[in-house]
Amino acid sequence: MGPYLAIVSARFRMLLQYRAAALAGLWTQVFFGFVLIMVYEAFYRSTDAAPPLPFPQLASYVWLGQALLATLPWNADPEIRAMVRSGAVAYELCRPIDLYALWYARALAWRTAPTLLRALPMTFFSMLVLPWLGLPEWRLAPPTALAGLGFAVTLAAALALSCAITTLIHITLMWTVSGEGIVMLLTALVSLSSGLLIPLPLFPRAVYELLTWLPLAGVADLPYRVYSGGVPPGEIGLVLARQLGWTLALVALGRWLIGRGIRRLVVQGG
């Protein structure tokens, strides 16, 4: 366990150096949150029928999405990309530790450090500052105790799942080298099926049912709705089972692929 912990903590310390960038990103995301909420607000006020996601839950959904953006598996770590491209990946193979676990630990550090930096001030702003600015209907409402506990657990599972997908992306780099094409396709897929683009319950019923069973719903949509009470506390166990089931399946797939990848890996450069 030691070496993996060391990798996680080293990456953490490195990423935490970029505080000004995090602040700039915070402002951009707050602004984006405003635009999104205003658009949804306009749609919600255009109908008398009750939408499947009540407006306060929708506002929480938007803010959680902005706060936790960095946890979504929509891109590849530029460091690993550079490694595969330059041939430095050979050094990774020399290390006397399991490559899959190593890359998984890297992904975990890369996804959590920026999130911590962004999520705390975002939560502070959207929960406490917004009502003070006179926009209480737009705020991130605090969860009930039970929902909050459920959110903590499902968010941890979401992170585990997201890192399994991220590691899978990194493994595909062994085949494609540049990886630009795959990453772009992934961005489209992730934004559509995780709930980042529009909350999944707003899709037509059949599409929504299908999307909640796919792995990406477990990365964002399901935990966000556990938070706001949209998923009743009794169903949290089911959400967790879906998330962990997908995580195990994707880790197994990743392990199998990485074994094949190493056997045919051509180290670039000289």
Added chain:
Amino acid sequence: MNGVRLYLRYAGVSIRSQLQYRASLIMQSVGVFLVTGVEVLAVWALFSRFGQVRGWTLPETALFYGMISIAWALTDALGRGLEVFGAMVKDGELDRLLLRPRGTVLQLLGHELTIRRVGRLAQGCLVLAYALSSPTIAWSAPKVLLVPVAIAGAICTFLGLLVLQATSAFWTTEALEVWNAFTYGGITMGQYPLPIYRSWFRGLFLYVIPLGGVIYLPGVAILGRPDPLGTPALVQWLAPLAGPAFLALSLVAWRVGLRHYRSTGS
């Protein structure tokens, strides 16, 4: 050699170099098309659930959506040099530009003409074609002309924003992500009719950064419906001029910034 010819030569070089990686270029263009196409799908899903947004229908909204998509796709392709300007200040690359007897903005625009943006352009054109084929629009020759004029106005506004973003690097030596709020936030904002937003937000995109005005106001004139904001027809037809005015002002700021420039050395 005059500015236009020099720019064309820059663009030619850039295109030829990108064509060296043809397979990658095609994949990336298709990728951009899919990513932005998924966004269209989301808007469609919202309209299929809610029917309309504050009295605006999907074909009407598609007009704004298509115009701003096209405008941003072209700006993003043209303005790549302005987007990477922060890095140029940081590593002193700008000094090389200053040594050449040509305008810096021209050289920055010539940095790259990014072809893969054609994916977003294609998406925007498809959405616009859908909007323009709506039978409710009463066409006339001036209206046909107003579509490209409005897009040009939006391109000028976007370029102005990129110039301001680059200008801020003179003081901070770092590309500032804060401007992305206005460019990317502005794209999302401009995809929907302006009256659906709150008044402080409308004011920001009408009077400070005229991105809302240059797309929405001519759009209302093309659709031929009364404007809920109550603007007279003359204002709607003249609104695209706010784009070049904004660009001109941002170029003044650029001049001031350039005089403040001090190389990072090395």
